[in-house]
Amino acid sequence: MSRTLSNPPSVELLSAVSTFLINDIAPQVNGQSAFHIKVACNILNIVAREIENGADLNESVCEALSNILSDQKTGSDEAQDLQSLKAELSEVIKNDQIKNNAELLDALKMLTLKQLAIDNPKYSGYHQALKSNER
Amino acid sequence: MNAPTDTLIDNSLSGYLERLQTCCRKHFGSQVEVQNLSKLSGGASAETRRFILSDPNKRSSSAVILRTSSIQQGAEFSTSISKDCEAQIQKLCRSKGVPVPEIYFCLEEDDQLGEGYAMSCVEGETIPPKILRKDQYATARENMTDQCAQILANIHKIKPNDTTISLEDQSPLIQLEKLEQLYRQYNQLSPIFELAFKFLYKNAPKKHEITLVHGDFRNGNLVVNEQGIKSVLDWELCHWGDPIEDLGWLCVNAWCFGSELPVGGFGSMDALLERYSYYSGQQVDLEQVKYWQLFGTLRWGIICLFQLNCFLTGLNRSLELAAIGRRVSEVEIDLINLMEAL
Incomplete structure (x- = not known):
């Protein structure tokens, strides 16, 4: 859930900017600028999704990465941020210290799906992965 | 782009x-x-x-x-x-x-x-979403897999001994090492990229033909009209190497623009292999194409990281580069989908 510090909520501010770009600016431009308006709206949508779900994502991904790390090797159990957890797991893989490759791939798939739900939930590979999970 | x-x-x-x-x-x-x-x-x-x-x-x-x-x-x-x-x-x-x-x-x-x-100047369309979606290119799409196979087979008939032109020899391991070196510079470590590197090092083809390789043969570098491919552009990355590299790069999901057909968004891999074998007279192993498809996907991921790095360091603050960093997770899911199917 997004926390509203003031009104309108930030997600609605972003939506107002998107609507303005699409309805008022896009019809007046073409070529490269029209393409860049699409890119700009995509960026605003990413930010909106991140405001709504980013905190949850960060927390659950950090927890899952910590679990993977403690499953795969014995190490420090200190709380770490996302980047350093990724770096630590990368190091474990690089050094061939992975015990169960299939389990690791499954866990990483779950994390990537959560990240994609923010970055680009329309992506074909995202839907392909969701479909293969249903099987 | x-x-x-x-x-x-x-x-x-x-x-x-x-x-x-x-x-x-x-x-x-x-x-x-x-x-x-x-x-x-x-x-x-x-x-x-x-x-x-x-x-x-x-x-x-x-x-x-x-x-x-x-x-x-x-x-x-x-x-x-x-x-x-x-x-x-x-x-x-x-x-x-x-x-x-x-x-x-x-x-x-x-x-x-x-x-x-x-x-x-060869007139035609190069923008993949238009080629993949517009009705006027329906016949072109039917022809393009066969045309790609024939074009690639002809490119790959050119061997180092056929010319005095000097090009770099880029075997899979040389390329992997270069890619890894770049990847480690950007400080954006991804456990999924690491897994892909592991697989690619371990399974690098030990023996392969050495031919001319286009190096960037994909939907986007093909000039297309209503009948199909008119011309192949952007030869600046060509080199001597494993010809199957071109087939794998053509099958990277980033060039499919939502289409489920893995060959540039317009064809099936079976059809590409069958036609390529026909034109080249060489049997191609599906595993080899999948190896280079995974390789190409990782390469595209590292291009995204490179562009992200250009944005973060202020070298280029364009909107497109700002957005491209968020495409890394697309590459990660593609890598996972491919590695699961290996």
Whole structure:
């Protein structure tokens, strides 16, 4: 859930900017600028999704990465941020210290799906992965 | 990147038009005129301009493309071959039946136009979503897998002994090491990229043919009309290597634009392999293509990281580069989908 510090909520501010770009600016431009308006709206949508779900994502991904790390090797159990957890797991893989490759791939798939739900939930590979999970 | 290109009047260099006209008159006679000069695109490695060359005596005019080395200072992901070399390769490929623009002339130092060459402008569509979705390209899409197979088979018939053109030899392991070196520079570690590197090192083809490899053969570098592929562009990454690299790169999901068909968004892998074997006379192992597909996907991921890095370091603050960092998770899911199926 997004926390509203003031009104309108930030997600609605972003939506107002998107609507303005699409309805008022896009019809007046073409070529490269029209393409860049699409890119700009995509960026605003990413930010909106991140405001709504980013905190949850960060927390659950950090927890899952910590679990993977403690499953795969014995190490420090200190709380770490996302980047350093990724770096630590990368190091474990690089050094061939992975015990169960299939389990690791499954866990990483779950994390990537959560990240994609923010970055680009329309992506074909995202839907392909969701479909293969249903099987 | 597949941003549509604008027709911008190029006035970045004073006297450019006059020098270009002088140069064209040297090759085509004193009566020719350069008209409608415009800049199509400018990247870190090359600049592309288009102009109309008209000949009042013959009452004819034709569109010409001028490709020159970039004068911009900027980071480049891969080392491109020289523009002279690019022109020679295109001439060689054209002589072997590969559809490439005809090279008219190479620039010389006293032309004062930089390093580059002029070639025919092949009219057609290059933007993948249009090629994949518009009704007018329905027949083209049916033909393109077969055409890709035939074109690639012809490119791959060219062996190092067939030419004096000097190109880099890029075996899979050499390329992997270069990629890994770049990847580690960006400090954006991804456990999924690490898994892909592991697999690719372990399973690198030990023995393979060494042929000419286009190096960037994908939907986006193909000029297409209603019947299919008219021309293959962007030869700056060509090298000697494993020919299957080109087949794998063509099957990277980033060029499919939502289509479920893995070959550039227009064909099935079985069809590509069957047609390629037919034209090349070589049996191709599906596993090999999948190896290079995974390789290509990782390579695309590292190109995304490179562009992200250009944005973060302030080298290029464009909107497109801002967005591209968020495409890394697309590459990660593609890598997972591919590794699960191995």
